[in-house]
Amino acid sequence: MHIDTHYLFDGMPRRGKTAKESTGSFEDRLSALPDDLLHHTLGFLEAREAVRTCVLSRRWRHLWRPIPRLRITNIDAFRSVEKLNEFVCKLFMLRDAGSVLDECELDLRGFLQLDDLWVHLWIRRVLACRARVLRLDIYTNLPTSSEEPLVQLANLPLLSHHLVRLELHGVFLKEGFLDFSSCPVLEDLKIADCVLHTVKILSQSSKHMSIMGCQFLWDMRPPRISAPSLVSLQLHGSNMIPVLESMPFLETASVNLCQKYEEFCDFCDGGSLEAEKCDCGMSELYWDNGRKRGFSVFLEGLSSATCLELIASPEMIIFTRDLQCCPPFSKLRSLFLNDWCLVFDLQILLFFLHHTPVLEKLTLQLCKGVL
Secondary structure, X not given: OOOOOHHHOOOOOOOOOOHHHXXXXXXXXXXXXXXXXXXXXXXXXXXXXXXXHHHOOHHHOOOOOOOOEXXXXXXXXXXXXXXXXXXXXXXXXXXXXXXXXXXXXXXXXXXXXXOHHHHHHHHHHHHHOOOOEEXXXXXXXXXXXXXXXXXXXXXXXXXXXXXXXXXXEOOEEEHHHHEOOOOOOOOXXXXXXXXXXXXXXXXXXXXXXXXXXXXXXXXXXXXXXXXXXXXXXXXXXXXXXXXXXXXXXXXXXXXXXXXXXXXXXXXXXXXXXXXXXXXXXXXXXXXXXXXXXXXXXXXXXXXOOOEEEEEEOOOOOHHHHHHOOOOOOOOOOEEEEEHXXXXXXXXXXXHHHHOOOOOOEEEEEOOOXXX
């Protein structure tokens, strides 16, 4: 059955005679290339431009359908969200059913009125095409006003046996979406400038995880990261530190929390004898029936690393709190610290030196006037 693709684009010029038809002697070398090479080349174009090649000649009419890479990034070409949704739906409907989608990029920055249901539908269509890589950008920066809409991805756990890399930027992510247990081959997870409202980020298969500039929201208990297969971890610019569960294969970790968002708890951190009565959420992690637990909630998850970077402001006390019951870093060979480790008369620095038996390289980043 023939399906005309011209209607995908409003105002697209009609095709006249091709150069070959008009001159008779012109050799169309581009069309002479094999289909696989043309499919690969079209994948570097923005999706709208790739489909527009269907007007070049009869040979090009259906070449765009099985391309392995889709980039929907030029939202200025669409006059409204409705036009964008119409294009995306038809794009996947007309795509060759048996073709594999290696990579899909949805850069939707600029539309403030995106519908959650549409974004959910687009993601499902991408995964149905057996995509290996998915990049989703919604907002350039997180909205600062509660009246501004945020696209929310919630109660929809991703289901894919092909997705290897997932990158999310500027999205409100809730509980169900952050459970990646149904993505058994997911290895690379990058989350940037998102709001994370969850009690756990779960991925059994991820080897590389990056959480940059995100805001964690939590109710009763602090959120956890459960990723036992992690080899590398980046946690930068977040408003709090999540609890890290065991990461026995971790090699490289970089934690940068040079912000003053963390609240000091008079009970948990002020030495109060009634710390177990605190309801800040951290007390449940450090106290059990009036007794301190014998493990840390953050540094213990990093204790298998061979290369570790811990950057924080002096006001951040989570590291100091954790050191009281942190195990040795028996594999650590390279350590990078800034001046937070000097706020208690070098006691923190001495702790690291005593608990890193194979340390080979120590780097201290000091501000002027600290010593």
